[in-house]
Amino acid sequence: MKTNNNKAEIYIHIPFCVRKCAYCDFLSAPADESVKESYVDALLREIDEKKDSLQGRSVTSIYFGGGTPSVLNRTLIQKILNKVNEVFCVEKDAEITIEVNPGTVSEKDFVFYKNAGINRLSIGLQSANDEELKRLGRIHDYASFLKCYEDATKAGFYNINVDLMSSLPGQSVEDYRENLEKIINLKPRPKHISSYSLIIEEGTPFFELHRQGKLALPTEEEDREMYELTDKVLKSAGFERYEISNYALKGYESRHNSGYWTGVEYLGLGIGASSYIEGVRYSNIRDIKKYISSDKAEYSEKITLSGEDMMEEFMFLGLRMTKGISVREFEERFGVGLSEIYGDTIKKHEDDGLLEYYFDDQTKKRLRLTKKGLDVSNFVFSDFILN
Ligand code: SF4
Numbered sequence: 001m002k003t004n005n006n007k008a009e010i011y012i013h014i015p016f017c018v019r020k021c022a023y024c025d026f027l028s029a030p031a032d033e034s035v036k037e038s039y040v041d042a043l044l045r046e047i048d049e050k051k052d053s054l055q056g057r058s059v060t061s062i063y064f065g066g067g068t069p070s071v072l073n074r075t076l077i078q079k080i081l082n083k084v085n086e087v088f089c090v091e092k093d094a095e096i097t098i099e100v101n102p103g104t105v106s107e108k109d110f111v112f113y114k115n116a117g118i119n120r121l122s123i124g125l126q127s128a129n130d131e132e133l134k135r136l137g138r139i140h141d142y143a144s145f146l147k148c149y150e151d152a153t154k155a156g157f158y159n160i161n162v163d164l165m166s167s168l169p170g171q172s173v174e175d176y177r178e179n180l181e182k183i184i185n186l187k188p189r190p191k192h193i194s195s196y197s198l199i200i201e202e203g204t205p206f207f208e209l210h211r212q213g214k215l216a217l218p219t220e221e222e223d224r225e226m227y228e229l230t231d232k233v234l235k236s237a238g239f240e241r242y243e244i245s246n247y248a249l250k251g252y253e254s255r256h257n258s259g260y261w262t263g264v265e266y267l268g269l270g271i272g273a274s275s276y277i278e279g280v281r282y283s284n285i286r287d288i289k290k291y292i293s294s295d296k297a298e299y300s301e302k303i304t305l306s307g308e309d310m311m312e313e314f315m316f317l318g319l320r321m322t323k324g325i326s327v328r329e330f331e332e333r334f335g336v337g338l339s340e341i342y343g344d345t346i347k348k349h350e351d352d353g354l355l356e357y358y359f360d361d362q363t364k365k366r367l368r369l370t371k372k373g374l375d376v377s378n379f380v381f382s383d384f385i386l387n
Pocket of ligand 1: 016017018019020021024025026028066067068101124
């Protein structure tokens with residue numbers, strides 16, 4: 001299989017939060033300063049150990065995700081960035097994003113981020129309604145988000161994503177509409193909005209409340225209405241939907257996300273992070289104590305993907321994007337025609353109005369989900385499984 005192997009992305013997992021939100025099953029927890037410092041030392045070690053893994057590739061994006069990366073003090077963030085720049089070939093105009101939560105950052109932090117070369121922020125707001133934020137167990141209210149947003153823009157950040165959630169306990173369709181409207185009316189308008197429907201994950205306080213029948217979730221119809229409202233409100237404000245749950249003003253699609261969905265290789269650093277390099281998937285251990293104490297970063301799993309696995313992934317990830325997949329790219333990567341592998345599946349969903357071929361601006365033939373198909377994407381994806 002041929003890949004575009006001269007570009008790569010880096011993901012850095014920062015598994016710390018001020019406290020755990022009621023719905024969260026991400027790999028994150030509160031920790032004291034000494035643990036954070038030891039973790040960063042281990043991260044620096046891992047970066048050194050993996051210095052050869054991106055040989056011949058230039059890094060187009062760096063993403064600090066979590067957890068809440070903004071709970072790390074500035075010195076620690078600087079140490080990580082210095083090490084990444086020292087070890088890897090980072091492009092001058094690389095997109096460098098940090099996830100921040102209101103209540104964990106000051107104006108000084110934003111100025112520091114800016115000077116350190118970070119050029120994109122992803123702010124975890126989730127809701128613009130204080131009651132909803134409280135129910136979610138978030139550490140901030142809407143006023144602290146507004147302060148955070150103002151500080152960020154004052155420091156010169158204009159490429160900002162705001163994360164929202166829908167289908168929250170006690171949330172009506174109107175409540176969600178208000179949240180959307182507050183966000184699109186921010187000045188300046190954020191360039192990117194991600195909106196996901198709440199999923200009740202096992203092992204979370206929400207899961208337990210739900211099991212006991214104590215979580216007043218919106219009905220399926222309301223959930224669907226909120227999903228449709230996202231599209232309607234954001235499109236009317238000039239946002240383009242470029243992925244199932246992601247909207248951006250023109251030219252502000254996240255490079256990191258788009259790279260992941262289009263099969264750009266990536267190196268994941270830190271606990272639980274996964275990497276995908278030359279058809280091999282690596283998944284780091286999730287245990288922070290082991291990660292900090294081992295003198296060699298250990299992989300918990302190393303999976304060599306079969307050709308079929310890679311084809312499936314190419315389809316699942318590529319079709320998440322509203323521009324879909326390039327027919328020619330499939331052929332170049334896998335040395336076989338798309339219709340030879342998926343002809344019957346595509347025909348079936350074309351007949352049902354869920355998939356369509358089209359030609360892009362460069363007259364290249366592509367396959368994408370239709371509007372109807374985007375609404376039932378998981379159902380369509382399940383038919384692309386080969387074995
Ligand atoms: S801030 Fe994000 S990662 Fe941290 S507990 Fe809340 S949802 Fe989870």
